[in-house]
Amino acid sequence: MIRMLLIALLLYIGYRILVSFTAAKKPLQPSTGTRDQSVETFCDPICGMYISEEQAVVGTHGGKRLYFCSMNCLEKYREQLDHTSPT
Numbered sequence: 183m184i185r186m187l188l189i190a191l192l193l194y195i196g197y198r199i200l201v202s203f204t205a206a207k208k209p210l211q212p213s214t215g216t217r218d219q220s221v222e223t224f225c226d227p228i229c230g231m232y233i234s235e236e237q238a239v240v241g242t243h244g245g246k247r248l249y250f251c252s253m254n255c256l257e258k259y260r261e262q263l264d265h266t267s268p269t
């Protein structure tokens with residue numbers, strides 16, 4: 183009889199350990215979204231979209247590097263420059 187009780191007790195203790203382990207594992211930091219923050223992104227001045235350097239269309243203006251989501255935005259930017267700065 184005592185053996186049965188001991189086994190029951192051991193099972194109970196094992197169960198409690200298991201529960202405490204799974205409970206401790208729960209508050210892990212979320213892995214989603216952290217990866218993108220390590221990649222540097224640039225804001226497209228035309229449409230406001232954020233693009234990573236490898237995806238971006240790079241244009242230069244006055245020695246400054248500008249990043250666009252597409253050639254369309256780069257063209258628009260150049261058009262705007264033509265309209266705003268009379269040189």
Ligand SMILES: [Zn+2]
Binds near residue numbers: 250
């Ligand atoms: Zn754009």
